[in-house]
Amino acid sequence: MNLDRLRTLYAVARHGSVSGAAEGLHVTTSAVSQQLSKLERETGQQLLAKNGRGVRLTDAGRLLSDHAARILSQVELAQSDLEAQRGHAVGELLLGAFPTAVRGLFPAALERMRAEHPELRARLQEMEPDESVPAVVRGDIDLAVVLDWYNKPLPVPDGLVKAALLDDLVDVAMPADHPFADRCAVEPEDFVDDEWISWPEGGFCYDWLMVTLRGKGIEPHIRHTAREHQTQLALIATGLGIGVIPRLGRGPVPEGVRMVPVSPPSMRRHVYAIWRADADRRPSIRAAVEVLRSVGEKIVD
Known part of the structure; x- marks a missing residue:
């Protein structure tokens, strides 16, 4: 056959x-x-x-x-x-990653892979973790870059291997005229009366935000939702609410928006790579993880 x-x-x-x-x-x-x-x-x-x-x-x-x-x-x-046995990365490597990792991590990572491993042909698709994890399990892609939150782990099925790449800190984004805009640090409890700009309902990050705020006794007023962080920031710039914005792939902050760290700096996303255990010995997998981790370390620094 x-x-x-x-x-x-x-x-x-x-x-x-x-x-x-x-x-x-x-x-x-x-x-x-x-x-x-x-x-x-x-x-x-x-x-x-x-x-x-x-x-x-x-x-x-x-x-x-x-x-x-x-x-x-x-x-x-x-x-x-x-x-x-050949000992170096060759062939095609199919990659999937969530949007801010595609924007903030992969341009530099793909450039390095091409320079350091010229026989490796990487191909990247933008995918949310709820798409990329099953795609790895099915064998549709070889490696995915996914995320979870410090207090909400992403379930990883049996048969997959994972490696940490970086921790992505988040800030509270608020209009420049917000009473807390000039603070050095804030806490979620400070915003009990504010309206929020959030990710769409039902998504992993939306669920995390609800769990986090409700765990602190806050029932958030979600006024507007948007998938892209730049869209959220544009809404915040016009004074329509506040939001939690990760740093990875954030891009330029619009005028009229202030980014204030959360204190203590424990609110973060864990970013890591996953792949199938039966592909664990592939040099191409190891090479990609090494490059991604190296690029991630520079972003954190």
């Missing part, structure tokens, strides 16, 4: 649809369908059946998909061993 066709079947099982598999494999839906048709001819079994407007795996399809998962894992181990 053809390995690429087994990989395609496994992708359909992981994503639950032909279109999802096509997106994960970076091919067309037609290409996925063709590969599956050829695999059915090779095996002499029907692997997919219609299910409403979509498809589902037959019993034979699920059985073969389970075998494909083990086969592909073994191939990953073989590739890791071969790359490790």
Whole structure:
């Protein structure tokens, strides 16, 4: 049986649809369908059946998909061993990272990877942790840069390895005419009566903000939400509220906004890399982590 066709079947099982598999494999839906048709001819079994407007795996399809998962894992181990024996980073490395890491960490990191490891071809996708963690588990990407908060860990599934890259401090952003704008440091309890600019409801960072403020006896008044920190800062600059803004990838602070540290400086995000344990020996993984950590240390300094 053809390995690429087994990989395609496994992708359909992981994503639950032909279109999802096509997106994960970076091919067309037609290409996925063709590969599956050829695999059915090779095996002499029907692997997919219609299910409403979509498809589902037959019993034979699920059985073969389970075998494909083990086969592909073994191939990953073989590739890791071969790359490790070669002793230097080569080939393609698929990366995912949350937006402020893409902006604040990766421009310098990718430049260094290209200079120090010319045979390594890194390809980066912007992804939130709730997308990138499953993508690593599925094998759609090789390494993800993710985050959690000092008081709200991000669950990491079994079978993944992680390495700390940096701790990202946060400040309270407020309009320049706010009563606390000239302070050297503030505490969340200072803002019990303020309106907040937050991340959208349901997201990991929104949940963290709610847990943190409510843990201090504050029921926050969330007036506006925005995903991008620059958008939050633009709203804050017009006097529409205050917000908690991490430093990584923050960019220029608009006129009319003051950034005041939280005291004590314990409010922070932990930024780290994750990858599959069966790829742990790959020099390309190790090289990427080393570069990311080195760049992160300079940002912290």
